[in-house]
Amino acid sequence: MRNVEHYKKGYYMPPVVDMSWAYKDCPDKAPVWCSVDLRDGNQALIIPMSLDEKIEFYKTLVAMGFKEIEVGFPAASETEYEFLRYLVEHDMIPDDVTVQVLTQAREHIIRKTFEALQGVKNAIVHVYNSTSFAQRQQVFRMSKEEIKQIAVDGAKLLQRLTDEAGADYRFEYSPESFTGTEPEYALEVCNAVLDVWKPTADRKAIINLPSTVQMSMPHVFAAQIAYMSQNLKYRDNVVLSVHPHNDRGTGVADAEMALLAGADRVEGTLFGNGERTGNVDIVTVAMNMFALGVDPQLDFSNMPKLVDTYERVTRMHVHPRQPYAGQLVFAAFSGSHQDAIAKGMHFREEGNEQYWTCPYLYIDPHDVGRTYDSDVIRINSQSGKGGVGFIMEQNYGIDMPKKMREDFSYFVKSVSDHKHQELKPAEIYDVFEQNYLNVGWPLKVENFFVQKFGGQWIGKILVKADEEEVILEGRGNGQLNAISNAICEAYGIEIDNLVYSEHDLDRGSDSRGIAYFGLTDKQGRTTWGAGVDTDTMTASIFAFITAINRMEGMAQRVRFRHLTSDPAAVSEFKAIAGQH
């Protein structure tokens, strides 16, 4: 790459690097979650949310179980200010929910923020200033002492205004751009702020460490968090929070490793909306816990609805591959995956496994409100018999013999390949119907009857062949055998092997059955057919005729052996068969 020499590591390792947290495999309980969708997420939108949109999003967050919600930056705009006022005036802050507001460490902005807070019972006032080397050098052009003083002055003003208001607000401080700050200096600033607030067990302070811009691999961030966690003053009375962004695409890893390294709280957004590449995606972090058997204490059981609300109010889109939430994240198109999933589902249905272990599906799609039918097994030219069979069985109750599934799946594959598109269950059924079900050309069954004489069955079948109605007659040791012999003898068909099965399609007195025939000729070529009728014998004959009709060269055979029957005999047959 050109210009690589323009880059260097912009982060700082802590003076003591403790990696012992890496021996833990997973957080053992949910952290405190704080949604910053309405602030950090909102400030990153092309068109920030309107009042109504913020209200809808807020209600969604409360319903999901968020207990801490950063509702905005009240000093930023009228909408932000009005939104908080609306929540207060419409009594929309449940007792167990704390609203959080963000403010720069500047007096007039803090004052405006407090104005907006009037009447709020449970609030967190979140004050920040940037501490990084680059911001000190380029933005503020201030010394470390001067930057620390901004934080301390801001902390003092928060305390004073809270006392004046007779309120019980909690406080949060963020050394913004923490990841570009020397850890010892970040610690010094945070401890100076804590010395102002003197947090107690019943009024803890939040120290929030943001990867405002991600700069390192996640384990480095976690080492920084471990250092802060181990060296912050008043640690027992401090809630250590992280606020990862996603510039390196590892926001989730930052959050997860930080939790192992000592963080108690995570600030993030749904689906990772936020500045640039976004904030950490709380959905993924929480669902990752869920998938390891740890209750995240947030409700994602209707993910499609959540996605819909989010997309509508933010005008952002959830990527089809977004973990747990994307349109395609449970979809299996490829044959071997479908086969394994279908078998895994059967294994589970048989009551074999207490835990979710289905191959290729990390979690049960039902747990996030998705369905197997439309979300999991999806059919295109990469699909195989397992998936096609699963769709036919789940949607239409059609349980073909194994080899027939294979035959059918190649058919479906090729239709999808030629159309160059995915096939929906109804389209797959159409392919089945047109090619395998009651196919009536070149031979069409008009009617039949069978009678037993002595030990033998005599079958007569009236078929339409080449526009001619013909009666065929055969004998056999069973009813079906007599009819099939009638057809095979008439057209010189030799069958080497035969597969037959049938099952009910529906339940009830007039339920239909489906029969399947696989016929293998002397050259080893197999054709398949299915027949549906309320009468099993009729369904079987339809299936047989379909399989015959699908044999190679059958049309020529019918034409070549042009058979005729006396019209009087046909009328007589119809009359007799009609009585049966």
Ligand SMILES: CC(=O)SCCNC(=O)CCNC(=O)[C@H](O)C(C)(C)COP(=O)(O)OP(=O)(O)OC[C@H]1O[C@@H](n2cnc3c(N)ncnc32)[C@H](O)[C@@H]1OP(=O)(O)O
């Ligand atoms: C990483 C984050 O996401 S932090 C949150 C960022 N979010 C936002 O900024 C959205 C809302 N912000 C706003 O609407 C506006 O910035 C306002 C209303 C808060 C303030 O507006 P303004 O005063 O016009 O401008 P602006 O934010 O650019 O202020 C820059 C000045 O504040 C100083 N400043 C910036 N942040 C801070 C801070 N956290 N604490 C103290 N001073 C700060 C800058 O050094 C600069 O000082 P200077 O005027 O002496 O050069």
Ligand SMILES: CC(C)C(=O)C(=O)O
């Ligand atoms: C205000 C702070 C926490 C922030 O949004 C950031 O640093 O990303």
